[in-house]
Structure formats: structure tokens, C-alpha cells
Amino acid sequence: QQIQEDLNKQLFDNLVNFLRQSHSEFQKKTTEWTCRMKSREIPTAALVLGVNVTDHDLTFRSISEVLQSNVTPYIALLEGKDCPGIKNLMQKLMGQLMNCYIDVDSVEDEDYVQVSQNRVRCSMTSLINWYKSVTKKTDSETPSRKRASSSRHCQSPLVVVIFKDMESFTTKVLQDFIVISSQHIHELPLVLIFGIATSPMIIHSLLPHSVSSLLCIELFQSLSCKEHLSTLIDKLLLTGQFPFKLGEKVLRVLINIFLYHDLSVQNFIKGFQICVVEHFYSQPLSILCCQLEDIKKRVNALGHDQCENIRRLPSFRRYVENQVSEKQIALLTADDFLKEAVQKLLEDLHVYHENYVSVLRCLHVFTSSLPKYPLGKQIRELHCACLENRVWEIEEYESSLQLARMLNKSDLVTMLQQCVEIFVSSSGTEFDKTVEKLKEFLTQFQQLEAEAFQEQDVSVSSQKELQKKTDLYHLQKTLLELKESRRSKKLTKFEMLRFEVVDYIDSLVRKYLVPADHKTLHEIMYFNTASVLREHMNAAPRIALHTALNNPYCYLKNQALKSDGGGISNKAPDICIAYRLHLECGRLINLVDWLEAFSTVVTAAEGPSADAASSDQVDDVVHARFIRAVSELELLGFIKPSKQKTDHVARLTWGGC
Numbered sequence: 001q002q003i004q005e006d007l008n009k010q011l012f013d014n015l016v017n018f019l020r021q022s023h024s025e026f027q028k029k030t031t032e033w034t035c036r037m038k039s040r041e042i043p044t045a046a047l048v049l050g051v052n053v054t055d056h057d058l059t060f061r062s063i064s065e066v067l068q069s070n071v072t073p074y075i076a077l078l079e080g081k082d083c084p085g086i087k088n089l090m091q092k093l094m095g096q097l098m099n100c101y102i103d104v105d106s107v108e109d110e111d112y113v114q115v116s117q118n119r120v121r122c123s124m125t126s127l128i129n130w131y132k133s134v135t136k137k138t139d140s141e142t143p144s145r146k147r148a149s150s151s152r153h154c155q156s157p158l159v160v161v162i163f164k165d166m167e168s169f170t171t172k173v174l175q176d177f178i179v180i181s182s183q184h185i186h187e188l189p190l191v192l193i194f195g196i197a198t199s200p201m202i203i204h205s206l207l208p209h210s211v212s213s214l215l216c217i218e219l220f221q222s223l224s225c226k227e228h229l230s231t232l233i234d235k236l237l238l239t240g241q242f243p244f245k246l247g248e249k250v251l252r253v254l255i256n257i258f259l260y261h262d263l264s265v266q267n268f269i270k271g272f273q274i275c276v277v278e279h280f281y282s283q284p285l286s287i288l289c290c291q292l293e294d295i296k297k298r299v300n301a302l303g304h305d306q307c308e309n310i311r312r313l314p315s316f317r318r319y320v321e322n323q324v325s326e327k328q329i330a331l332l333t334a335d336d337f338l339k340e341a342v343q344k345l346l347e348d349l350h351v352y353h354e355n356y357v358s359v360l361r362c363l364h365v366f367t368s369s370l371p372k373y374p375l376g377k378q379i380r381e382l383h384c385a386c387l388e389n390r391v392w393e394i395e396e397y398e399s400s401l402q403l404a405r406m407l408n409k410s411d412l413v414t415m416l417q418q419c420v421e422i423f424v425s426s427s428g429t430e431f432d433k434t435v436e437k438l439k440e441f442l443t444q445f446q447q448l449e450a451e452a453f454q455e456q457d458v459s460v461s462s463q464k465e466l467q468k469k470t471d472l473y474h475l476q477k478t479l480l481e482l483k484e485s486r487r488s489k490k491l492t493k494f495e496m497l498r499f500e501v502v503d504y505i506d507s508l509v510r511k512y513l514v515p516a517d518h519k520t521l522h523e524i525m526y527f528n529t530a531s532v533l534r535e536h537m538n539a540a541p542r543i544a545l546h547t548a549l550n551n552p553y554c555y556l557k558n559q560a561l562k563s564d565g566g567g568i569s570n571k572a573p574d575i576c577i578a579y580r581l582h583l584e585c586g587r588l589i590n591l592v593d594w595l596e597a598f599s600t601v602v603t604a605a606e607g608p609s610a611d612a613a614s615s616d617q618v619d620d621v622v623h624a625r626f627i628r629a630v631s632e633l634e635l636l637g638f639i640k641p642s643k644q645k646t647d648h649v650a651r652l653t654w655g656g657c
Contacts, residue, residue, distance in 0.1 A: 001058075003235050003236075004058065004059075007228055007231060011220060012063065012066045015066075015067075015220060016066065016067065018043075019067065019071045019072070019158060019160065019191055022189075040182035040183065040214055041213075041215065041216040042178065042181055042185055042192055042215050042216065043192070043216050044194065045192070045193045045217075046194050046217050046218070047193055047196060047220045048219065048220065049197060049222050050222065050224060050225050050263070051198065054262060054267060055225065055264055055265050056164060056195060060195065064162070071160070072158040072159070073157060074097050074131075074157055076092070076097050076159075076161050077096065078092055078163055079164050080166075080167075080170075081168065083169060084170070086172075090122040090123065090124075094122050094126065094127055094130070124181065124184050124188075128187045131187075131188055132187075156189060157189075158191050159189060159190050161192050161193070162192075162193040163194050163195060164195045166194040166203070167197060167202055167206075169206070171206050174207060174211075175208070178207070178214055179214065182214040192215070203217065225263045225264070225265055226263075228265045229255075229265055230378055230379065232265060232268070233379070238360065238361075238379065238383065240427060243289050243353075243525050244525060244527070245353070245525050245526045246272070247530075248387035248528065249528050249530035250533055251384055252530075253271075253530050254533070254537075255384070257538070271533060271536075271537050274536050275527045276527075278527065278529065282529075282532075283524070283527075284309050285310060286524065288342075288521075289524055295350075299339050302342075307335045307338050310338065310342060310521075311338070313523050313524075314523070315519070315521055315523060316520060318520070319345070319520040342521065345520050348520075349519055349520075349521060349524075352512075352514075352519055354426065355512045356512055358423055358426040358431065359508050359511075359513055360379070360386060360513060361422045362418075362422050362505065362508065363505065364382050365415050365422070366404055367382060367400050369407075369411060369415065374396040375396050375397065375400050387517075401506060404502045405502050407498065409445060409448075409498075412445070412498060412501065413442060416438050416441055416445075419438055420435055420438050420439060423438070434508065437504065441500075441501050444497055542653075548576075549576050550576070550580060552572050552576045558571070568601050570601050570602055570604045574598075574628065574629040575633065577601050578626065578629035578630060578633060579633060581594060582639065582651060585651060588644070588645065588650055588651070589639065589649050589650075589651060590648055591630070591648065591649060594626075594630075595626050599622045599623075603622065630649070638651070638652055639652060
């Protein structure tokens with residue numbers, strides 16, 4: 001939430017300035033406001049938020065809080081689904097505005113009267129009368145309270161109406177509201193905010209020119225959802241602050257859902273939360289996923305069973321196999337020796353994370369400036385590539401190195417300076433020599449500039465000497481030497497230094513960007529069960545429906561619903577019985593036969609001693625239950641009425657799930 005507020009700060013500041021400017025114009029009755037009143041223009045902010053509609057609620061909630069604390073307490077948030085007509089819109093508008101108040105202290109006053117929406121006729125005249133009454137009451141307050149309230153809000157605060165999803169409003173509702181509001185703009189300081197998901201042109205598509213000309217529109221553009229996601233990954237995942245990490249498969253699932261389904265940052269965060277809960281719930285050793293300073297205390301508190309769990313980890317078994325026989329025996333039998341080794345391994349894992357992030361950022365500085373972006377433009381793409389396998393073994397990495405060996409000097413110097421800043425600010429302790437080496441490269445590049453001028457002078461003098469040589473033999477010998485030197489194409493000092501810089505960065509990558517699953521005890525800190533995440537994030541409603549209706553015990557956990565032989569239990573809900581029976585039918589289902597089969601299953605447990613009257617009553621009840629079950633199946637889309645036969649229904653679903 002803090003990251004999102006920081007990203008939207010510029011947008012919110014611009015919006016607050018726009019509203020304050022509109023307010024000051026109304027307050028001072030300036031010439032511009034007078035002209036606007038004459039033309040009946042309403043100040044309007046067109047807020048383009050992007051197609052990630054699921055994130056808009058949080059954004060508008062933050063906007064409402066910012067405006068209430070800085071501009072005005074009178075803010076109404078309207079949605080298209082709640083406003084099918086102008087009457088509904090006015091009801092929602094007045095209902096929200098009349099619950100607002102100027103100051104918190106005014107609620108405690110005895111003379112504060114909460115206006116009931118039911119007793120007020122929802123019209124623009126009623127709204128104006130209400131606004132005049134609340135602003136008049138504010139003017140009549142004591143000077144001390146008036147100064148306290150004016151520190152946040154002015155004497156004639158704006159009335160801000162936010163249309164959260166402008167595309168969802170009907171054209172007639174918007175037209176009527178804008179036309180009515182423009183006729184009273186001199187009495188009510190109204191400001192509109194349009195939440196737009198597609199394009200600002202939607203305003204002109206929904207509104208004719210006669211209506212859009214009544215709006216004084218200013219455009220506000222938020223950051224794209226991809227920039228939000230990149231910042232989120234950078235601040236939450238690519239940091240040593242949090243010990244919990246996402247594995248490559250899980251991270252790709254979350255990013256793919258974001259890119260190809262909803263572009264929702266909020267859903268990405270929900271997926272991240274699911275991963276956290278699943279990891280700490282399903283991994284018995286997740287107690288060791290902690291900060292560096294807590295490792296020793298938690299390792300010493302491990303019991304024998306938890307030590308055995310550590311010994312079962314695949315990465316730890318590989319670690320044991322690479323040790324000498326005496327140490328293998330100690331690790332597998334002595335818990336105290338195991339705890340000492342685990343503490344050292346977990347501390348090394350924390351150091352690996354810190355070094356990994358710094359080198360990854362340095363590599364991204366190089367790869368993001370290359371043409372065609374072989375390893376991706378965003379750091380998340382590079383991070384996934386490094387988690388998946390040894391990045392230096394893939395073809396894209398080799399292409400990146402070849403392109404880096406052709407960079408010009410200015411770009412190379414800029415990248416080295418950025419890498420120096422990254423390593424200097426890094427919390428890792430192993431980069432002192434790295435910083436010195438990079439600074440040495442920068443010094444050598446500076447020296448090359450001075451030598452370049454001297455080489456130019458030498459080349460000019462050599463050409464003059466060549467012109468002086470008149471002997472044919474010496475002239476021919478000199479020309480052959482020049483030809484041979486051009487053929488051999490010896491590298492210049494700059495090219496050799498450039499190769500040296502790229503090779504050094506390559507050595508850092510090979511040393512520090514080892515995939516996480518190659519590190520011992522990575523299972524404690526990394527969650528990489530992508531199948532569990534897909535079950536939560538990628539909904540499969542048909543499978544869930546089939547499972548619930550075909551085997552209700554799976555969800556209800558009622559022992560009476562268990563059916564060993566595949567039969568249909570009469571204890572199951574009616575819709576489950578009807579569903580199981582309809583699976584045995586063909587394309588058309590005879591309702592009479594279906595009812596008889598349903599009645600047979602439902603009354604299977606009843607004895608034959610029931611009298612006729614009771615039997616008729618039960619038949620009526622069973623008939624009613626059957627009709628309700630069939631109606632529910634039709635509502636879910638499993639069947640539909642058939643036009644071929646009136647006493648039949650058509651089956652709509654086929655195949656197993």
C-alpha cells in the first residue's frame with residue numbers, strides 16, 4: 001500500500017492542485033470563473049487509470065482520502081451499476097453527501113442534525129439548499145473552531161463527484177446530470193472526476209458536443225500497471241529485507257496471470273499472499289525462514305523431528321553426499337553437529353541473496369540498454385531467467401555479451417558508474433574489491449582519452465614521413481606493412497579494455513547468479529509449488545461444479561454422503577441426485593422418467609408400510625423437490641427446455657472433467 005501511494009503521489013498532488021485552483025476561482029469570483037459561469041462550464045478531471053479495473057477501487061479510495069484531508073469533505077463515489085437512471089444517481093449522490101461533515105468536532109454538537117435521505121426530495125434544488133445550510137452553519141461557528149476547520153477546508157468547500165467507471169454509465173444519465181448541474185454551477189461549486197479505463201476519447205463518444213462543451217476538462221494520466229508491477233517486484237522480491245522468496249515457476253505463474261489475464265497488481269499481491277500462507281502452512285521447516293539475526297535462536301530450538309525433516313530435504317541430501325565420510329555420519333546422526341551446519345548454511349543463504357540482488361541489478365544495467373533486449377527489458381524477466389537455470393549457459397546471454405562488446409565508450413562508462421553506485425549502496429560485504437576494480441576501469445577509460453589525442457598526432461607525423469620517402473623500395477615496404485597490419489586487424493586499446501570489462505561482468509554473473517535451487521536448504525525460504533498456486537488463482541468452475549454435484553462429500557465432509565460402489569445416496573442434496581441421474585441420459589431427457597428415477601432414489605430408505613395418504617403426500621413433496629432441482633440445474637446451464645418435445649429437456653454438457 002505504501003509503494004502504491006508513493007507511485008501515485010505525483011498524480012494525487014496534481015489532482016489536489018487542480019481542485020484547489022477550481023476552488024479558489026469560485027471563492028474569489030475571478031474573471032475566469034465568471035466567464036465559466038456564464039458559459040456554464042463544470043471543472044472536470046479526466047483520470048485515465050488503465051484497463052486494470054480491479055485496481056481502481058483502491059486508487060479511488062486513496063483519492064477520496066487525500067481529497068477529504070486536503071480539499072473538501074464533500075465527496076461522492078458513484079458506480080454505473082448503481083445509477084441506471086438520473087433518479088438513482090441523485091439518490092446515491094445526496095445519500096453520500098449528506099452523511100459528510102465539515103469537522104469531526106461538529107458531530108458532537110447538539111445542533112448537528114443528520115439529514116434523512118428519505119425525507120428529502122432528491123433534486124438539484126434540494127442539494128443546493130442542503131449545501132447552503134451546511135456552509136452557513138460553518139460560517140456561524142466560533143472563531144477558534146472556524147480556524148481549525150479552515151486549516152484543512154475552505155469556507156465554501158467543493159462538492160466533488162467521482163464517476164468511478166465512466167464507461168459503465170449510460171449516455172442519457174451522464175447527459176442529464178451534466179446539463180442539470182451546469183444550470184446551477186453558480187450556486188454549487190461542483191467538480192467532476194471521470195474514472196476512465198480505456199481512452200479520453202470515450203468522453204466524446206458518450207457525450208454529444210452540446211453536452212461535452214459544458215465541461216472544462218483537464219487530463220490526468222496515472223502510471224501504467226506494468227510500471228506498478230515492476231516497482232512492486234523491485235521493492236518486495238528483489239531485496240534482502242524479506243527472507244521469504246518466490247521460486248521461478250511460481251513467479252512465472254503470477255507474472256503470466258498478470259500479463260495475460262487481468263493486469264491487476266492487487267491480484268498479483270493476493271497471489272503473493274497465497275504463496276506466503278501456503279509456504280508457512282505446508283513447510284514444517286518454515287520456522288527457519290527468518291531474519292539473519294534470528295537464525296541462531298531458532299536453529300537451537302529445533303527438536304529431533306525437525307532435524308529429521310532437514311535431513312530429508314533433497315538439497316541437504318546432495319550437500320551430505322559431497323562431504324567426507326566422517327562428516328556425513330555426524331550430519332546424519334548428531335543433532336548438535338547438524339544444527340551448527342544448518343546455521344552456517346542459512347547464514348550463507350542470506351549472504352547469497354544480498355549478493356544476488358546487487359549483481360542482478362548490475363547485469364540489468366547492461367542488458368536493458370542493448371538493442372532488441374535479448375534478456376528482456378524488465379528486471380523481472382532477467383530475474384526469472386536467472387532463477388530458471390544458469391543464465392550464462394543460455395543463448396540469449398551469449399547474444400547479450402556479443403552486443404555488449406560493441407558498446408561505445410560513453411555508454412560503457414555510464415553503465416560502469418551505475419554499477420559502482422549499486423555495489424557501493426549494497427549491504428553485501430564482498431564487493432569492496434569489485435568497486436575498486438570498476439573504478440580502475442573508469443580510470444583507464446579516462447586515460448584512453450588523453451592517449452587518443454597523442455595517437456592522432458603520431459598518425460599525422462607518420463603520413464608526413466611516408467610522403468618524404470622517395471625511394472621506391474622503402475615506399476613499397478612501408479605500404480606492405482600497412483596492408484598487413486590492416487589485414488591482421490589488431491585490437492585497439494579501447495577494444496581490449498571493453499573486452500576486459502565485459503569479461504569481468506561475466507565473471508561476476510557466473511560467481512553470484514547461481515540459481516537458487518542449487519543452494520543448500522533453499523526449500524526453507526523458497527516457495528516453488530506452482531500447482532498449488534494455480535488451483536487458487538486459475539479458477540476452473542466447471543470442474544468445481546462437477547465435483548460438488550457428483551461427489552458432495554468432497555465439500556460437505558458428511559459421512560452419510562459416502563458412496564463406495566458408485567451408487568447414488570438418498571442423503572445427498574436434491575440437485576446432486578438430479579445431476580447424477582441426468583449424467584446417465586442422452587441428448588434429450590424425458591422429465592417423467594427423470595422424476596420416477598428421482599423419486600425412487602429419494603424414497604429408497606422408506607419402508608413399504610406407509611399408508612396411501614402419506615404416500616400421496618410424499619409424492620407431492622418429492623415432485624416439488626424435483627422441480628426445484630431441475631430449475632437449479634437449468635440456472636447453472638446444464639439443461640434447457642426443448643422445442644422438439646414439450647415434456648423433454650435438452651442436455652447441454654458432455655464429457656468428463
